[in-house]
């Protein structure tokens with residue numbers, strides 16, 4: 001399947017795309033391992049994704065999550081991510097980016113009341129995937145991708161559309177190296193279930209809310 005053309009065609013019809021199938025088709029063509037810079041939102045989500053991709057890629061995890069608040073929560077999730085990598089497979093690379101919470105706050109301005117999955121989240125995914133593409137370019141990776149689609153609470157259609165858009169924008173420059181976005185829907189094929197099992201096995205901390213204070217407040221409001 002010629003990824004870009006076919007996906008673009010289906011997107012125009014507003015049909016739901018099976019991104020897991022698209023990923024499998026893409027992986028079928030691999031004759032050797034490629035490099036991937038994989039954005040990870042947290043240790044638990046990375047578990048099943050790494051286990052799914054490790055036979056196809058040399059994986060480096062990028063921890064860029066300026067949306068996680070407060071900073072203590074951000075540090076806690078990062079620590080768990082690092083611990084998991086060490087215990088699961090110490091050969092997996094790890095790139096840590098400074099906590100740019102002010103950037104997240106800027107893009108979230110005016111969208112504070114949006115529900116989870118709405119316009120604020122769209123910008124939040126874009127911010128994180130854009131940084132992943134930039135770092136992938138800087139470090140000459142073959143692919144960039146994200147663990148975000150392992151969560152059943154996140155919109156895989158939205159995340160993949162953003163990833164493909166970023167791929168298109170950054171690959172327009174004739175001089176730069178071409179980097180592909182790995183489309184995915186990691187929750188499929190029991191991916192989410194596997195992430196829970198692996199998180200239990202490695203005794204990972206699993207957060208109760210998505211990341212920003214708005215999502216934390218939404219959870220508490222709903223609980224009430």
Ligand code: SF4
Pocket residue numbers: 067068116117120121122124125210211212214215
């Ligand atoms: S709810 Fe999650 S994805 Fe949406 S803006 Fe907040 S941290 Fe980002």
